[in-house]
Amino acid sequence: MNPIAEYLVAALLLLGGAFTLVGAIGLARLPDFFTRLHGPTKATTLGVGAIMLSSVLYFSCRGEGIGISEVLITVFLFMTAPVSANLLAKAAMHIGVATMDGTEGNPWEQ
Amino acid sequence: MLDRLSFPQPWLSLILFITWQLLSDGISGGSLVLGFVLAWAIPQITQGFWPERPSFLNVWRMPRYLLRVIRDIVTASFQVAALILSGRRPRPRFVCYPLELEHPLAISILASTISLTPGTVSADVSDDQRTLLIHALDADSDQQVIDTIRERYEQPLLEMFPC
Numbered sequence: 241m242n243p244i245a246e247y248l249v250a251a252l253l254l255l256g257g258a259f260t261l262v263g264a265i266g267l268a269r270l271p272d273f274f275t276r277l278h279g280p281t282k283a284t285t286l287g288v289g290a291i292m293l294s295s296v297l298y299f300s301c302r303g304e305g306i307g308i309s310e311v312l313i314t315v316f317l318f319m320t321a322p323v324s325a326n327l328l329a330k331a332a333m334h335i336g337v338a339t340m341d342g343t344e345g346n347p348w349e350q
Numbered sequence: 351m352l353d354r355l356s357f358p359q360p361w362l363s364l365i366l367f368i369t370w371q372l373l374s375d376g377i378s379g380g381s382l383v384l385g386f387v388l389a390w391a392i393p394q395i396t397q398g399f400w401p402e403r404p405s406f407l408n409v410w411r412m413p414r415y416l417l418r419v420i421r422d423i424v425t426a427s428f429q430v431a432a433l434i435l436s437g438r439r440p441r442p443r444f445v446c447y448p449l450e451l452e453h454p455l456a457i458s459i460l461a462s463t464i465s466l467t468p469g470t471v472s473a474d475v476s477d478d479q480r481t482l483l484i485h486a487l488d489a490d491s492d493q494q495v496i497d498t499i500r501e502r503y504e505q506p507l508l509e510m511f512p513c
Contacts, residue, residue: 259427259431262430262431262434262435265434265435266430266434269434269437270434270440271439271440272442274442274471274473274485275440275442275487277471277485278430278468278469278471278487279434281465281471282426282427282430282468282469285423285427285466285468286423286424286427286468289423308372309372309373312369312372312373318466319462321465321466322461322462322464322465322466322472323462325465325471326461326465326471326472326473326474329471329472329473329474329485330473330474333473333474339442
């Protein structure tokens with residue numbers, strides 16, 4: 241494997257790991273349920289994207305063919321993440337989870 | 351009876367078939383047969399859940415839209431990461447977004463895009479499908495959120511789904 245590809249794979253892995261970590265920190269530290277929802281659903285978007293890219297790059301450079309399965313994993317994740325976020329938010333509104341002080345606007349009563 | 355043997359959504363069937371071939375290790379007789387069965391069965395089972403087909407879809411506008419979404423995901427991820435690490439209190443707000451899109455499929459694409467781009471989660475659609483409730487993590491005003499979404503995502507989608 242040539243060195244440039246190796247550096248690129250390492251950089252992408254670090255970037256992906258860093259964003260996943262930031263997402264986890266957000267999950268632990270943000271003040272209320274709705275803001276916490278942003279941490280894990282979002283960090284995974286870029287974090288998983290970067291890790292997937294590095295995986296594709298690694299296996300392509302090793303000459304084992306281009307990894308289509310990684311791309312599929314990402315596509316499935318991108319399709320399902322908004323749905324789970326939406327369901328979590330709906331469930332939270334349904335049981336009336338308290339929002340943090342200073343939240344503008346109100347969730348609906350439906 | 352004939353209805354049960356047909357493919358109600360040929361494009362969905364084709365996508366399912368190709369996806370199955372990509373998922374299985376190499377194309378073999380078995381994967382072709384199973385892929386064919388899945389391409390027939392899944393559209394049949396889920397037929398009742400699909401909204402009616404959009405009247406006209408400009409597919410060639412899709413790649414540009416996807417590129418824009420990917421670029422926004424990257425830039426906005428850095429903003430959210432900076433907010434989390436800085437430790438300052440976010441300024442969250444619920445925003446009622448008045449929809450211009452009418453087709454259910456277009457609305458769900460818009461809602462998914464909003465959820466994927468960091469800083470906003472779409473929380474609910476009103477029963478009459480005219481308003482989207484969005485939770486923004488850190489925003490100055492309702493109008494700013496609405497303008498950004500309208501200009502960057504809804505306009506391109508309106509061009510894709512001219513109703």
